[in-house]
Amino acid sequence: MDNTRFFDQLQQGCQTLGVSVGEDVPAKLLRLMSELIKWNAKVNLTAITEPEEVLEKHFLDSLAVLPEVEGASSLLDLGAGAGFPGLPLKLARPAMAVTLVDAVGKKVGFLKAAIAVLGMKEARGLHARAEGQPESEGIPRAELLIARAFMDLPDWLNLAPAYVQPGGRVVAMLGKAQPDTELHARAGERGLRLVSARQYRLPFSRAERQVAVFSKV
Numbered sequence: 001m002d003n004t005r006f007f008d009q010l011q012q013g014c015q016t017l018g019v020s021v022g023e024d025v026p027a028k029l030l031r032l033m034s035e036l037i038k039w040n041a042k043v044n045l046t047a048i049t050e051p052e053e054v055l056e057k058h059f060l061d062s063l064a065v066l067p068e069v070e071g072a073s074s075l076l077d078l079g080a081g082a083g084f085p086g087l088p089l090k091l092a093r094p095a096m097a098v099t100l101v102d103a104v105g106k107k108v109g110f111l112k113a114a115i116a117v118l119g120m121k122e123a124r125g126l127h128a129r130a131e132g133q134p135e136s137e138g139i140p141r142a143e144l145l146i147a148r149a150f151m152d153l154p155d156w157l158n159l160a161p162a163y164v165q166p167g168g169r170v171v172a173m174l175g176k177a178q179p180d181t182e183l184h185a186r187a188g189e190r191g192l193r194l195v196s197a198r199q200y201r202l203p204f205s206r207a208e209r210q211v212a213v214f215s216k217v
């Protein structure tokens with residue numbers, strides 16, 4: 001994929017998703033992709049390595065949840081892996097402080113290198129295992145907590161509230177859409193409230209996704 005095609009596809013994908021990013025963001029995402037592919041040759045960060053797939057399944061899927069993230073001053077991405085969704089969200093909304101946590105040291109090594117290469121301010125890669133005790137784990141609470149492909153929804157909703165500041169929200173990125181009744185029930189069982197649930201499709205493969213937002217009651 002040449003650079004022009006990358007920029008065209010990114011612009012088209014953002015348009016289809018109804019999200020917008022700053023003028024400097026496409027070049028930064030291109031740089032992130034080249035770091036990711038370089039590191040992935042040495043360290044197993046992600047199974048998604050083809051540029052077209054990185055663009056759609058990692059970058060555009062991360063940017064797709066910008067409407068749910070808008071306005072947050074701090075974001076915590078648990079089980080961030082190679083940095084998704086946290087790194088593209090931080091590039092798109094640089095004023096938001098972002099902490100990316102993963103239990104695997106080599107992945108956190110990549111996160112720290114990517115943050116440095118891209119010159120991100122108020123972004124941090126943190127090597128820690130999230131098990132529901134943020135203080136002892138050294139994981140800061142955030143206004144907005146997010147994860148993708150980290151845990152199934154019931155386990156995520158059990159773990160998540162401990163990492164959210166008072167008045168904050170929990171965002172769940174779901175591969176498989178769940179009916180609103182199910183989301184309401186799962187939230188209610190844990191003292192959470194379903195704020196919104198939205199289905200979307202990735203722009204090129206048309207794969208279905210869902211994003212749900214919960215608040216502490």
Ligand SMILES: C[S@@+](CC[C@H](N)C(=O)[O-])C[C@H]1O[C@@H](n2cnc3c(N)ncnc32)[C@H](O)[C@@H]1O
Pocket residue numbers: 078079080081082083084085101102103104107128129130131147148149150
């Ligand atoms: C399937 S990957 C998803 C990575 C990324 N969120 C994405 O969507 O591409 C799950 C990640 O969670 C990390 N992980 C699993 N359990 C964890 C825990 N208890 N605390 C922190 N990270 C964990 C793994 O090391 C892995 O990188």
